[in-house]
Amino acid sequence: MNEPIPFWASExxxxxxxxxxxxxxxxxLILLTFDxxxxxxxGGSRVPAYSVINKDISYRxxxxxxxxxxxVLGDAPLFGKMLNEAxxxxxxxxxxxxTQAKNCMNCHTLLGNxxxxxxxxxxxxxxxxxxxxxxxxxxxxFLLDPEKYARTYGSxxxxxxxxxxxxxxxxxxxxxxxxxxxxTNGFPHNFKAIGAEEE
Amino acid sequence: xxxxxYQQKAAGLAADLRSRYAVFMANSHLTGGQxxxxxxxxxxxxxxxAQLLFGLLAGLQFIWPGFLxxxxxxxxxxxxxxxxxxxxxxxxxxxxxxxxxxDESGVPVVGLKWGQLAFWVLTGAVAVVVLVYLLVQVGSxxxxxxxxxxxxxxxxxxxxxADIGIVAVMLVFFYNxxxxxxxxxxxxxxxxxxxxLVALAGLYLAGMFYATNISVDQYWWWWVIHLWVEATWEVxxxxxxxxxxxxxxxxxxxxxxxxxxxxxxxxFGSGILGLGHxxxxxxxxxxxxxxxxxxxxxxxxxxxxxxxxxIYDSGVHNFKxxxxxxxxxxxxxxxxxxxxxxVWGFMHTLPQINLYTHGTQWSASHGHLAFFGAYATINIxxxxxxxxQARGNCWMGxxxxxxxxWKSALxxxxxGVMGMTVALLIAGYEQSFIERAVEGxxxxxxxxxxxxxxxxxxxxxxxxxxLMTIAGGGLLFWDLLAIGKTETRKAAVINLx
Ligand code: HEM
Ligand code: HEM
Ligand SMILES: [Fe+2]
Numbered sequence: 001m002n003e004p005i006p007f008w009a010s011e012x013x014x015x016x017x018x019x020x021x022x023x024x025x026x027x028x029l030i031l032l033t034f035d036x037x038x039x040x041x042x043g044g045s046r047v048p049a050y051s052v053i054n055k056d057i058s059y060r061x062x063x064x065x066x067x068x069x070x071x072v073l074g075d076a077p078l079f080g081k082m083l084n085e086a087x088x089x090x091x092x093x094x095x096x097x098x099t100q101a102k103n104c105m106n107c108h109t110l111l112g113n114x115x116x117x118x119x120x121x122x123x124x125x126x127x128x129x130x131x132x133x134x135x136x137x138x139x140x141x142f143l144l145d146p147e148k149y150a151r152t153y154g155s156x157x158x159x160x161x162x163x164x165x166x167x168x169x170x171x172x173x174x175x176x177x178x179x180x181x182x183x184t185n186g187f188p189h190n191f192k193a194i195g196a197e198e199e
Numbered sequence: 200x201x202x203x204x205y206q207q208k209a210a211g212l213a214a215d216l217r218s219r220y221a222v223f224m225a226n227s228h229l230t231g232g233q234x235x236x237x238x239x240x241x242x243x244x245x246x247x248x249a250q251l252l253f254g255l256l257a258g259l260q261f262i263w264p265g266f267l268x269x270x271x272x273x274x275x276x277x278x279x280x281x282x283x284x285x286x287x288x289x290x291x292x293x294x295x296x297x298x299x300x301x302d303e304s305g306v307p308v309v310g311l312k313w314g315q316l317a318f319w320v321l322t323g324a325v326a327v328v329v330l331v332y333l334l335v336q337v338g339s340x341x342x343x344x345x346x347x348x349x350x351x352x353x354x355x356x357x358x359x360x361a362d363i364g365i366v367a368v369m370l371v372f373f374y375n376x377x378x379x380x381x382x383x384x385x386x387x388x389x390x391x392x393x394x395x396l397v398a399l400a401g402l403y404l405a406g407m408f409y410a411t412n413i414s415v416d417q418y419w420w421w422w423v424i425h426l427w428v429e430a431t432w433e434v435x436x437x438x439x440x441x442x443x444x445x446x447x448x449x450x451x452x453x454x455x456x457x458x459x460x461x462x463x464x465x466x467f468g469s470g471i472l473g474l475g476h477x478x479x480x481x482x483x484x485x486x487x488x489x490x491x492x493x494x495x496x497x498x499x500x501x502x503x504x505x506x507x508x509x510i511y512d513s514g515v516h517n518f519k520x521x522x523x524x525x526x527x528x529x530x531x532x533x534x535x536x537x538x539x540x541x542v543w544g545f546m547h548t549l550p551q552i553n554l555y556t557h558g559t560q561w562s563a564s565h566g567h568l569a570f571f572g573a574y575a576t577i578n579i580x581x582x583x584x585x586x587x588q589a590r591g592n593c594w595m596g597x598x599x600x601x602x603x604x605w606k607s608a609l610x611x612x613x614x615g616v617m618g619m620t621v622a623l624l625i626a627g628y629e630q631s632f633i634e635r636a637v638e639g640x641x642x643x644x645x646x647x648x649x650x651x652x653x654x655x656x657x658x659x660x661x662x663x664x665x666l667m668t669i670a671g672g673g674l675l676f677w678d679l680l681a682i683g684k685t686e687t688r689k690a691a692v693i694n695l696x
Contacts, residue, residue, distance in 0.1 A: 011387065011453060014460035018391075021464045025471035032490070033418075040414040040482050047414050047482050093411045098340025100351030100409075106274035111417060111481045112558035114353055116630075117261070117273045119645040120558055129642045147269075153646030157264040160272045168340045179413060185488075187480035188640035189554055 042089075048181040050088035053078045053174050057181045059126050059193040067186030078136055078174055088174070095175030098168040107159070110179070112187060118159065125173075125180040126193035135194070136173050143169040228591050232297045232308040237589060238318050239294030240582050244676060246287035246325075247575070251665075251672045253280040258665050261658040275336050278349070278356050279329065284570060285354055286325055291578030292435055293372055296392065298585060299442045300376060304383030310375050317371040324364045328357055345409060352416070354424055355406045362407045369400040387456035391463060392438040399431040414482030421477040428569070429498060429540070430470040436536075436577050437462045437505070440529070443580065444509065447526055448516040458508050465501035473498050479550045480557055488550045495548045499541035509533045521690045522587050522595040524605040524682070528580035531613055535572020543568050543620070555635040560657075561627030568620040571612075582679055587690060594688035604678040611671030618664030626657035 007013050043049035048070075056076035062069045077083070083091065099105070105114035110121050119127075129151075130138055142149045144166060146159035164172070224234065257276040260266050267276075297314065301307055308314060331348055338344025345351070346359040357365070373396055380389045406423035410416040441455040475491020509529065513520075520526045543565040547556040556562070583605075587595045599605075630648045638644030648654060 009457070011457045011460065014457055014464060015387070018460045018463040018467070021468040022471070025468055029471050029474065032486075036418065036478070036483050036487075037415065039484050040412070040418065042412050046484065047412060050411075089411065094340055096411045096413065097342070097345065097409075101338045101340050101344035101348065103274045103278060103337055103349055103351045103356070105351055105353050106277045106356075107272075109558040110413060113417060113420075113477075113481070114558070115274070115277055116558065116560055116563055117257075117277070119642045120640060123640075124642075127642050152264075153643065153650065155264065155646050155649050157649075158268065160269045162337055165339070171340060182414060182482045184480045184482060185485060187554055187557060189635065190639035191641060192639055
């Protein structure tokens with residue numbers, strides 16, 4: 001043990017390396033965070049404005065990108081009522097707070113994060129299970145009494161009644177519709193949306 | 200009459216508890232900081248048992264969905280399951296730090312009184328939060344619910360008032376640590392630990408505000424979850440390991456500290472930008488594919504390094520050590536961390552794979568092995584160090600009285616979690632293929648995968664191995680209460696090189 005320790009095995013060298021690597025990574029993360037937050041603000045190209053709930057939304061395969069992308073089509077006001085940006089944001093906010101207060105995320109995933117006891121909600125608005133046009137009323141009806149309208153697909157898993165009010169249910173549907181228009185880089189893959197059957 | 204009998208019984212129990220507590224507080228084998236540590240460890244073990252119980256309830260609901268339906272729904276059980284986990288692990292970490300703080304700094308804990316107060320405040324708050332989870336469960340869609348019932352964000356569901364309380368308690372803890380090192384002596388371990396605690400507590404703030412924009416919400420949410428478990432917790436555990444290897448095996452300080460710096464460099468160097476593996480699908484830009492994929496793929500490297508380090512050290516010292524259960528759990532930690540976080544994490548971290556596995560039982564498989572392997576194990580090792588000292592630094596080597604108990608607990612817990620992990624992995628593969636790849640992630644696709652016999656069988660096996668885990672947990676609980684009590688031999692003396 002009399003040989004001198006080479007510099008690359010010394011405590012001092014690794015201490016300096018640890019400090020530089022950590023601060024370097026952190027600075028990079030901060031810079032990327034500024035950029036990402038700017039790109040995901042509502043109303044940007046990746047995350048739509050809340051008033052997107054006035055529109056018809058679909059999810060289609062983009063041949064160039066080789067992945068599925070949300071597409072915003074013509075007018076299709078939610079519950080038949082055009083909302084301005086502030087009203088739309090208010091409704092989506094009510095919905096988002098309801099999903100938190102009712103703890104949806106501990107059964108479902110949203111954008112793929114959460115629990116795995118019930119289906120992913122990322123594109124729930126676009127799911128063919130809801131039938132055709134005007135399916136927002138079916139969704140509200142379900143949220144108000146999930147036990148009665150349960151289908152369970154043979155799994156016997158039923159969503160519990162969470163005491164959601166009609167106002168809150170409309171908010172939740174608005175939130176789901178808005179979320180379905182977020183550009184999630186092609187997740188979920190291969191998802192056939194309502195109205196996209198012909199593709 | 201009956202009422203009176205109950206009152207008498209309760210009074211008797213309370214008096215008994217008080218006198219036991221007085222005996223404990225007079226224990227001459229423990230320093231002030233170590234007594235506080237034992238408080239934290241005790242609460243941690245109780246919460247660990249609660250975690251297992253609620254996990255079992257949630258697991259049973261996969262098999263019998265009607266079980267406790269609209270009484271304790273799946274989301275309630277799951278929330279208590281994972282919250283109890285996060286809290287007991289944090290309790291274990293805080294306890295471990297109080298445990299070695301005086302030894303490492305050379306002086307008694309500064310401001311110990313505040314630390315003790317903080318423990319009771321925190322524990323009271325945890326009890327209230329859990330009661331509200333169980334009894335109130337959900338609220339209306341407004342801020343009052345988020346402030347007082349449940350914030351509805353996985354792992355950090357605690358309502359806002361509790362968040363603020365947690366931050367206050369963390370500040371007291373941080374003051375104890377920083378002031379004690381400042382008064383005593385600083386060391387490499389002390390420096391890394393103190394800075395890491397600043398980061399760990401600071402990150403919690405990122406999870407304390409509301410956002411309607413769910414992409415922004417999840418962006419910050421992952422700062423807490425990922426930068427905790429894949430950066431700051433790993434480094435905290437590195438500090439704890441460094442100290443334990445010196446104590447248990449007599450490894451030289453210079454060696455453990457050099458390793459600690461290497462681990463910090465590798466862990467933070469990969470883990471901080473590895474955060475990007477959660478930014479593939481939440482609305483964030485495409486550059487995260489490259490950054491997240493690349494850096495998170497490097498995260499297993501420090502975990503391999505830790506295995507090499509601890510096994511090498513143990514081998515060099517011929518596995519001679521003063522506390523067999525603790526060393527066994529430390530070895531379980533290095534392997535568990537490597538397998539659960541390193542291998543299981545790596546397997547689904549590239550976007551090309553994660554597109555299909557994201558948010559399936561695959562994640563649950565990894566989550567179980569990683570949290571257990573990396574963090575449950577090291578805390579359990581510390582519980583054993585603590586009981587040894589509390590019982591007069593008694594013998595904990597070979598030929599220990601009732602040694603079967605800790606060995607069976609070790610085997611049952613590790614096999615149980617490993618079994619659950621494999622069952623969930625099978626379910627995860629089946630789900631990724633059938634729901635995601637073949638059928639395209641609709642609701643019908645989801646249920647087709649859930650109803651598939653392979654999935655259903657996996658859920659049954661998960662509960663079977665869950666019961667094994669619980670049996671191990673129960674034995675561990677019993678063993679911690681009893682081990683060493685009848686020992687008259689003193690602990691083996693380790694030659695501190
Ligand atoms: C001890 C360290 C770790 C712990 C405790 C841990 C735990 C977890 C947990 C619980 C989740 C699920 C989160 C949720 O509920 O949505 C998760 C997700 C994930 N982890 Fe880890 N992890 C660790 C280390 C790692 C490492 C080192 C890697 C990669 C090399 C990794 C890769 C991933 C990935 C890719 C996901 C996302 C899964 C998805 O898309 O659904 N983890 N981790
Ligand atoms: C009795 C044994 C256990 C049973 C039956 C059990 C059961 C469960 C269930 C049913 C879930 C919900 C998964 C889902 O959403 O589909 C869950 C989640 C989880 N459990 Fe356990 N668990 C047990 C023990 C543990 C242990 C020992 C740990 C770690 C120390 C742990 C950590 C977790 C984590 C991190 C999650 C969230 C995973 C994710 O979101 O990806 N569990 N557990
Ligand atoms: Fe991560």
